[in-house]
Amino acid sequence: MIVVRLEHPDDRAGVRAVHLAAFATAMEADLVDALRAEDAGYVGFVACEGEAILGHVAFTPVTVAGAPAAAMALAPLAVLPARQGEGIGSTLTRAGLEHLRATGCALVVLVGHAAYYPRFGFVPASRFGLVCPWPDVPDDVWLAAVLDQVGVPEGGGAVGFARAFAAVDTDDAPTTGADA
Numbered sequence: 001m002i003v004v005r006l007e008h009p010d011d012r013a014g015v016r017a018v019h020l021a022a023f024a025t026a027m028e029a030d031l032v033d034a035l036r037a038e039d040a041g042y043v044g045f046v047a048c049e050g051e052a053i054l055g056h057v058a059f060t061p062v063t064v065a066g067a068p069a070a071a072m073a074l075a076p077l078a079v080l081p082a083r084q085g086e087g088i089g090s091t092l093t094r095a096g097l098e099h100l101r102a103t104g105c106a107l108v109v110l111v112g113h114a115a116y117y118p119r120f121g122f123v124p125a126s127r128f129g130l131v132c133p134w135p136d137v138p139d140d141v142w143l144a145a146v147l148d149q150v151g152v153p154e155g156g157g158a159v160g161f162a163r164a165f166a167a168v169d170t171d172d173a174p175t176t177g178a179d180a
Helices: 009-022 027-038 088-102 163-167
Strands: 002-006 043-049 052-064 070-079 105-111 142-146 157-160
Touching: 002 088, 009 027, 009 043, 009 052, 009 070, 027 052, 027 070, 027 163, 043 088, 052 088, 052 105, 070 088, 088 105
Parallel strands: 070 105
Antiparallel strands: 002 043, 043 052, 052 070, 052 157, 105 142
């Protein structure tokens, strides 16, 4: 039976192993480590079967110019390649979004697959006037999900990510190694 739960400190090695297996480089695994080290509101969820970690999703706070409520970024999301296609990534994403909604987060942004994330309510962030910090990211992969309309600033605004994202090469976007 697969269980989704909040990430614990002793999950770090298993989480890193999932990201290393799911992606061609260590960039996403290193990003997760850096986001945790910033300790600025990082929230992670793991999908486990027994003691084995099968998948992971991370959420970190973002700033949105003019937004009156909390906003988060979803990145990265990964599932072990042998377990992709089983809905584990979807389960992780839904659990994370439910947790964020329950804890007062109004808006979630991400750079990800345009065909994967709409099932969770994500649409092009440009619909809300949200400006991606990376100008080379195509509009169809710069996405946002509104959990509470109060989180969308009138007229939009620039989005600022955690410092750890500065090392991310947006040419490698979208950043998902899940069951898309």
